[in-house]
Every structure is written in structure tokens, then in C-alpha cells.
Amino acid sequence: MSRFLFTTLPSNDLGLLTRSLPIAKELSIHGHEIVFSSPARSPDILIKDAGFKNIIPKHPFYHIHSKDISPGGLIRLLRSKPIKNEFGTFHNFFYKLIKSIPVKFAPSTPEVWNMDHAAAMTGMMNKNFVFSQCESMIQLIDDVNPHVIIDFWNPFAGLASCIVHKPIICVIQADGHPANNGFIWWKKTPPDIPSALPTINKVLARYGLQPLKKTEELNRGDLTLIVGTPEMDPIPDGADGIHIGPILWQKDESEMPAWFDTIDDGKPLIWIYSGNPNYSKKGTVVDSEVILEASIEALADEEIHIILTSGYHSIPEKYLPLPRNFHFEKYIPGLLLAQKCDLMIHHGGYGSCQTGIYAGTPAVIIPTFSERESNARRIAAVGAGEYILPTTDSSGKKMIDIDEFKSKVRQVLENKSYRENAQRQSKILKSFGGPQKAATLIEEFTQKLKHS
Numbered sequence: 001m002s003r004f005l006f007t008t009l010p011s012n013d014l015g016l017l018t019r020s021l022p023i024a025k026e027l028s029i030h031g032h033e034i035v036f037s038s039p040a041r042s043p044d045i046l047i048k049d050a051g052f053k054n055i056i057p058k059h060p061f062y063h064i065h066s067k068d069i070s071p072g073g074l075i076r077l078l079r080s081k082p083i084k085n086e087f088g089t090f091h092n093f094f095y096k097l098i099k100s101i102p103v104k105f106a107p108s109t110p111e112v113w114n115m116d117h118a119a120a121m122t123g124m125m126n127k128n129f130v131f132s133q134c135e136s137m138i139q140l141i142d143d144v145n146p147h148v149i150i151d152f153w154n155p156f157a158g159l160a161s162c163i164v165h166k167p168i169i170c171v172i173q174a175d176g177h178p179a180n181n182g183f184i185w186w187k188k189t190p191p192d193i194p195s196a197l198p199t200i201n202k203v204l205a206r207y208g209l210q211p212l213k214k215t216e217e218l219n220r221g222d223l224t225l226i227v228g229t230p231e232m233d234p235i236p237d238g239a240d241g242i243h244i245g246p247i248l249w250q251k252d253e254s255e256m257p258a259w260f261d262t263i264d265d266g267k268p269l270i271w272i273y274s275g276n277p278n279y280s281k282k283g284t285v286v287d288s289e290v291i292l293e294a295s296i297e298a299l300a301d302e303e304i305h306i307i308l309t310s311g312y313h314s315i316p317e318k319y320l321p322l323p324r325n326f327h328f329e330k331y332i333p334g335l336l337l338a339q340k341c342d343l344m345i346h347h348g349g350y351g352s353c354q355t356g357i358y359a360g361t362p363a364v365i366i367p368t369f370s371e372r373e374s375n376a377r378r379i380a381a382v383g384a385g386e387y388i389l390p391t392t393d394s395s396g397k398k399m400i401d402i403d404e405f406k407s408k409v410r411q412v413l414e415n416k417s418y419r420e421n422a423q424r425q426s427k428i429l430k431s432f433g434g435p436q437k438a439a440t441l442i443e444e445f446t447q448k449l450k451h452s
Helices: 017-029 040-049 060-065 073-077 081-087 088-100 113-122 128-143 156-166 197-206 215-219 258-262 289-299 335-341 350-359 372-381 402-414 416-430 436-452
Strands: 003-008 033-037 148-152 168-172 221-225 242-245 269-273 304-308 327-330 341-345 363-365 385-387
Touching: 003 017, 003 128, 017 033, 017 040, 017 148, 017 168, 017 350, 017 436, 033 128, 060 081, 060 088, 060 128, 060 385, 081 088, 081 215, 113 215, 128 156, 128 197, 148 156, 148 436, 156 168, 156 197, 156 215, 168 436, 197 215, 197 258, 221 436, 242 436, 258 372, 269 289, 269 335, 269 372, 289 304, 289 341, 289 402, 335 350, 341 350, 350 416, 363 372, 363 402, 385 402, 385 416
Parallel strands: 003 033, 003 148, 148 168, 168 221, 221 242, 269 304, 269 341, 304 327, 341 363, 363 385
Antiparallel strands: none
């Protein structure tokens, strides 16, 4: 049997977990050992609930990022045994943290053109930051000693695998493939967008490695698996990559909460998924608070039932109490809920889009940045939903036209073609094999390594 290290982009949401956990589960059923590294609070909850080990890289950034740290919490963290074992003293902890803090960022904008641009916006224009993250990932790989890394959009895993010559399998969306035109494929990419590539290549040169031509090359592994279907997730002819269809997470024993049976079947049922309303107190371009605000304003007290979930995140207090026709739960099994709803309203995350298509449930999408707008455009192109693009005011706050939102909700609820198209795409999606196909391809790849 083999040991696999599953790495994900260290973001505090569940999108990448919904596609990594099903593959991990399938490989685990086959007897393989699975170790995760997804160092953020909400993913950690879901990983441990699924019965897998989740390891935090040995870097101060991740110890802070993976916990809800208050001043008192930071003191408790610094006094904890794991921190003392890893860093020895407070001084060592803070020295390593301060030395690697990124200070140079590309301007924050909802138009994120590609993975390289996203990397520049999230600190990867800083050499010390990139180098320190690579070092912590190399240490993690050394500690786990996997036969293969299975990565879900973590560029540091891609870099570390190059540096230590560890085989890596990348599971990606088509928009992240180096042969494609990025997240905003419907426009020509401008020549002057900020880039993390020069910094990444400096770090590679430090290890004596050849430079990359595109940051997206970190998404192309020794084996590259593309979620979704060629119609909705296209890659150019001849590009490396195998489509594996739907990768969605739900525990076998999952059930709807008992209160669900008390809902009046005579009214439409809408599931609103807000995701993470705010990734930081200062706000970021990927925040999804606009979905909460718009949905409450547009749908409060309408003759519909609304179930609101957030993926283990709390609802900001200013929206409480919720309107009488809203019912909030931090988490409900997505596939079960989607199959029972007449409509989904969400932020355009890939997992949410795939959940709706898999269930045959149409959507109204409020995409909160470019990658999500790409997903929304794909849904609309096959007639399985509509989308509304947010605008921003002078302070950067996102907002949408409430009348347009109401109109599109009614349109998708009342026009049967949206559900019919979603159901047609569901049949296509399910024909591609999903986690079982992914596990087979991974096992075949690993067996070839062992016999080479």
C-alpha cells in the first residue's frame, strides 16, 4: 500500500476540501494511508470529521492562520508544547514569522486574471515569504515521507515537489491549466498585470533549478487530473490532463437535520450558500458578504423557504436576527440539500457549481471574483442558471442591483428549462467516473513509479 500527502491551498473555506476528501476516502477504502495538510480553521474541522489526520506545516504563519487567535489566544499558543517543541523560544517563533512576513502585494482587485496574478496578490512577490513557505513544505514532505503528493492548488507544494524531486499529482480546474488563458478567458489578458513569476524563479534558482515560463506550470503535475467535463471545463487539444468528472464530498451516513421535515412543501425552497462572508477584518476581494446582504434585502418575508449555510463560518451580527423565512445552519451536507431544493444561490465557487450540476438543481450566482465569474459563465452557457456581477462603490464595498436579483430568482424558479438543462448536464457529469476514476488513475501512476 502507499502513503499519500494531500495538500491544498491554505484558504479558510471548503471548496478544495469538497474535491480532495472524496478522492482521499476512495484511496483510504483501498487500504492506502492518507495525510492531509490544509492549515486553516474550517478545512481542519471537515478533515477531522472525515477521520483523516491534518498536519500543520512547521511555520509560525500556519500556527496563527489555523486558529482563531486573540491576544490571549496568542499567549496560550506560544506557551503550548507543540510551539516549544518546534521553535524552542518565543524569540525563534517571532524571528521566523517576522522574517517571512510579505510586505509587497499586487493591488487588490476583483479582476484576478490568472494564478500568477492571484499569487502576486497573496504575497508571492516577496522572496523571503516564498522561500520560507517552500522550506516549511519541504520539512512537511520529509516528516510525512509520502510516495506521492496529491495537490489541490497549493503552489508551495508544487515548488517543494520540484525541489525535493517528489512525484506530484495535481487535481485542478481547467482554468488553472498552463495551456489555458486563465480565469478571465473571455477577455484578452493585459500585458502589465503584476506577476509573482520573477520571485518564484529566484527561489528555484536558489535550489539550482530551471525557471518556469508560467506560474501555472505549478498546476501541472507528473499526472494532471481535471475536475468536471470537457464541455464545461475545456482544455486545448493535446494538453496534458485527464477529465475525471464530479468530485464532491458527503459522508455516507449524512442526513438532513430533523427540522427539515417540518418545512411546508407548498412553497419554493432555496438554498443560499454564502461561503466565508469575510476572510479578514479589513475585507478582501473574495469576501462573500454581498450574498448575505443582497439575499436578505431581496428575499426577506417572500413566500419562499430559505436555508442559509456558511460552511462553518459565523453570520455577522449586523444581519441578525434573520428574516422569518430564513433558517441558518453553519453546515448541512451539500449534495443532500441541493437535491431537495428548487434553486441554489451562491458565490460561484467551483464546488458549489459542481454540487448544483450534480444534483440537477439550477442556480443564481453572485460571483465575488474572476475565478467564480468564470464558473458562473460556464453554468449560464449551458442554460443551467443565471448570474449577476457585483459592482463596487468608492469604498470598495460590493453591491448588486436588487431588482435584477429578484427578477433572476423568479426567472430561474419559474422557467423549467433551467432545471432541465441542469439535469442534462448532471447526466454528462456523472458519466466521467468521479472519485473512483481518480483513485484508479492515482494507483496506476503509483504502481508504475514503484516498478520503474
